[in-house]
Every structure is written in structure tokens, then in C-alpha cells.
């Protein structure tokens with residue numbers, strides 16, 4: 001008997017989820033073609049815009065060393081990585097579930113996260129500790145906090161490059177400028193795709209073409225009018241194409257369509273992310289050091305607890321909170337005590353801000369804001385700060401306001417030392433939470449619970465992974481976990 005013919009698999013997209021799916025399908029013996037809507041420079045989707053940070057469960061430094069590009073770096077020896085157990089990861093996700101239990105997808109994400117990172121490392125994807133953003137120096141050691149410890153070498157672009165190299169080593173090929181416009185079916189089975197007039201057939205199709213965050217009409221339909229004007233932090237190409245094609249074939253809609261990840265961004269950034277910036281500068285339109293100051297809306301009022309938790313547990317919700325404010329903007333206000341602690345993005349050459357030696361003069365420059373109300377809000381805030389507790393940004397320091405609504409629960413310091421700084425911000429959407437449902441083999445399910453033969457999905461296009469927010473760094477890990485699952489499923493289908 002001859003060798004069984006290897007399967008042909010089409011992967012739609014070239015982001016992290018697509019590349020992981022391709023890698024797993026190639027490992028499973030399939031012939032793989034990836035189809036990318038963008039040209040080569042904008043291939044890689046949102047993945048290329050990321051900092052490459054990946055959250056996963058680990059028990060201690062021994063689990064991390066095999067993943068590192070340079071385990072001999074002297075800083076590694078001086079690092080206190082702590083541990084991030086599956087229980088902690090599960091609890092962090094639960095903290096964003098609005099009372100829902102962990103979904104099947106979240107269970108898989110938590111329990112397969114560590115093995116998936118090791119799998120990526122076995123294909124040459126290497127990581128670095130995130131010293132700058134996720135650790136503080138304490139007694140000469142880098143103490144990591146928040147469970148998010150590693151990022152791909154050279155951030156999202158590095159992740160893309162290393163994954164693409166692995167895919168190409170195993171024989172996968174990519175076609176750019178090839179937007180998939182439809183799914184081809186035969187007797188109820190997906191057997192290929194349309195690229196405009198062209199028809200490309202395959203044994204299985206994996207949709208890894210992102211969510212619908214760059215589609216204004218779908219944003220308004222699912223999330224409301226506030227979202228029409230949202231900035232898009234990443235690619236203009238994630239317009240929900242694959243989602244619409246699958247839904248048309250009877251796929252179930254799953255997860256929270258009204259939910260998305262959105263962060264505070266520079267009010268004056270362009271409408272989409274800018275990949276032309278060098279990798280280290282790409283995140284610089286983001287403005288997420290609000291926990292060190294306060295945020296005021298057009299009415300001069302505070303509207304969130306800026307210090308509710310470490311910023312990677314709040315930043316994904318506060319973009320939406322800003323879009324809900326009148327005029328859909330806010331100002332972040334800091335004084336010189338914390339200025340040096342602000343992330344580099346606040347000193348970015350394109351950062352918009354105003355500066356003054358006196359608070360009143362700062363407020364006078366904060367355009368669109370009710371100045372009298374802002375002045376009163378800041379005076380009330382300053383008067384409410386607990387002066388007995390010490391400020392410590394490395395922990396939830398409990399230095400809170402007393403009797404204010406909303407409170408500032410940690411890191412509340414009086415704004416009293418000039419020069420003062422204020423940054424205008426709005427909400428920028430990162431990715432959407434609603435999507436498709438897949439089974440344990442990555443097959444797309446219908447409303448009735450059957451699977452659509454020949455159709456797989458992974459990455460941002462899935463629902464059920466995130467609800468009211470997400471612990472930073474979970475998106476890429478989710479793409480890798482479910483990409484691997486879809487690739488294995490498609491190769492064996």
C-alpha cells in the first residue's frame with residue numbers, strides 16, 4: 001500500500017495564529033499555503049504591531065531558561081521571576097469574566113500555554129525577559145510583577161520573523177496581496193477559497209484572519225455608536241472577512257460581540273497603527289501610565305479608578321471608558337514627582353502634551369475641558385490623598401484617596417510639584433472579543449453543535465477567550481495555543 005497523500009491546507013492570514021497553525025499543519029505532514037490580504041510590508045497583521053509579550057504559566061526560572069535567546073545574560077542571574085502558576089493565570093482570567101466560570105477556551109489557554117511556548121521555542125522562536133515594563137529594580141535585582149515575564153526577541157516583528165522562518169523551513173509558502181473573498185464548498189464541505197475570481201482548492205481551510213476591529217460598520221453594529229470614531233491600534237486589514245464568511249455558512253456566533261480590548265491612546269495619532277516606526281517605537285502612541293496620575297474628561301471630572309490594579313489589568317478596559325466620555329477624549333494629568341516613572345511613550349517625539357509650572361496654567365491649556373470643574377476636581381483629589389501610606393509602584397501600595405468617588409485605590413499622590421504635564425487621549429481598539437466557536441480539533445462549529453467539514457479557525461477570530469478584559473499578553477498566547485490546535489486538526493482531517 002502506498003503512503004497516504006499528504007493533505008493540502010490553506011491558512012487565511014499571516015499573523016501569529018496563522019503561522020502557528022501553518023507550523024503545526026506542516027509538522028503533521030500537510031502541504032501549506034498561507035494567503036495574505038496585505039502586501040508583504042503589512043503582512044503579519046496585528047501580530048507585528050505587538051510588543052511580543054506572551055503570558056503563560058510557569059513554576060519558576062527553570063521553566064523560563066530554555067525559552068530565552070540568551071540565558072547567560074547577567075541580568076537573568078539577577079532576576080527574580082517568581083512563578084505564575086496555572087491557578088494564577090486562571091484567576092487572572094476569571095477576574096475579567098464578570099462572574100462567568102472559565103470557558104473551555106480559557107481552560108485550554110491556561111493549561112496549554114506553557115507547552116505551547118516550549119513548542120514555539122523548539123522551532124527557534126526565542127524570548128527575552130521584559131525588564132523595562134514588567135520588572136522593577138529592588139536591592140540590585142530585577143523583580144518581575146504581574147505574571148507577564150517574557151516577550152519574543154525583537155517584539156512582534158521578531159515573533160513574526162521567527163515564526164515565518166520556521167514555517168518556510170518546513171516548506172510552507174505565502175501569497176501576499178491575496179485577500180480571501182469567499183469559501184468554496186462541495187456537498188457541505190469547505191474545499192477551498194475564492195480570491196476574487198480565482199478559486200484555490202484544498203483539503204482544509206484555516207481561518208486565522210483576525211477580528212473585526214478595523215471595520216467601522218461592524219464595530220457600530222456590535223458595540224455601539226461610540227465605537228465609530230475609535231482609533232485602530234493595528235492593521236487596517238482585520239475587517240471581519242473570515243468571520244462573515246463562516247457565519248454565512250451557518251457557523252455559530254460565540255463570545256461577547258459587544259466586547260473588545262481598547263486602550264488609552266494619543267488623541268492625535270493616525271487612524272491606524274504605524275508599522276513604519278522602528279519596532280521599539282511602535283507602541284508609543286499608547287498612553288497607559290494613567291495609574292501614576294489622574295484622568296479628567298471634558299466636564300473636568302474623573303471617571304475611573306486610575307489605581308484600581310496594576311495597569312495590565314486595567315488598560316484594556318480604560319480605552320472603552322474614555323470613548324464613553326463626552327467628546328470621546330480625556331486628559332491624563334501628572335506632576336513632576338512621577339514624570340520620570342512614566343513609560344517612554346510619554347517622551348516619544350510625536351507625543352502630544354501640554355506643560356506648565358502651575359496647575360492652573362496647565363488646566364488652562366487642556367483644550368475642551370471645563371476649567372473651573374477641572375480645578376475643583378484636582379483640588380478635591382489632592383485633599384483626599386492618604387498622606388500616611390508610602391508610595392510604592394512595585395506593589396499595590398494601598399496609598400488611596402479617602403471619600404472620593406471614583407476612588408483612586410493605589411498610587412494616589414497629591415499633584416503638587418511642578419512642572420505639571422497633561423496628555424490628551426482617546427480610546428484605541430486593539431481587537432474584538434466575539435467570534436466563532438471551535439471544538440477541541442479546531443473545527444468551526446455550527447449553532448447546532450455540528451462542525452463545518454473542512455473549516456478550522458484560530459486567533460482573534462475566535463470567541464469565548466476574553467470577556468470583560470484580558471490580562472496583557474494573553475492574545476498572542478491564545479493565537480499560538482489555538483493556532484497549533486487548528487493546524488494539527490487540519491493536517492489530520
Ligand SMILES: Cc1cc2nc3c(=O)[nH]c(=O)nc-3n(C[C@H](O)[C@H](O)[C@H](O)COP(=O)(O)OP(=O)(O)OC[C@H]3O[C@@H](n4cnc5c(N)ncnc54)[C@H](O)[C@@H]3O)c2cc1C
Nearest residue numbers: 013015017037045046047050180209234459460473475476
Ligand atoms: C498595538 C498592539 C499591541 C499588542 N500587544 C500585544 C502583546 O504584547 N501581547 C499580546 O498577547 N497581544 C498583543 N496584542 C494583541 C495581538 O495583536 C493579537 O492577539 C494577535 O496578534 C492576533 O493574532 P491573529 O493571528 O489572530 O491576528 P493578526 O495578527 O491580526 O493576523 C490577521 C491576518 O489576517 C489577514 N487578513 C484579514 N482578512 C483577510 C482576508 N480576507 N484574506 C487574507 N488575509 C486576511 C490580515 O492582513 C492579518 O495579516 C496587541 C495588539 C496591538 C494592535
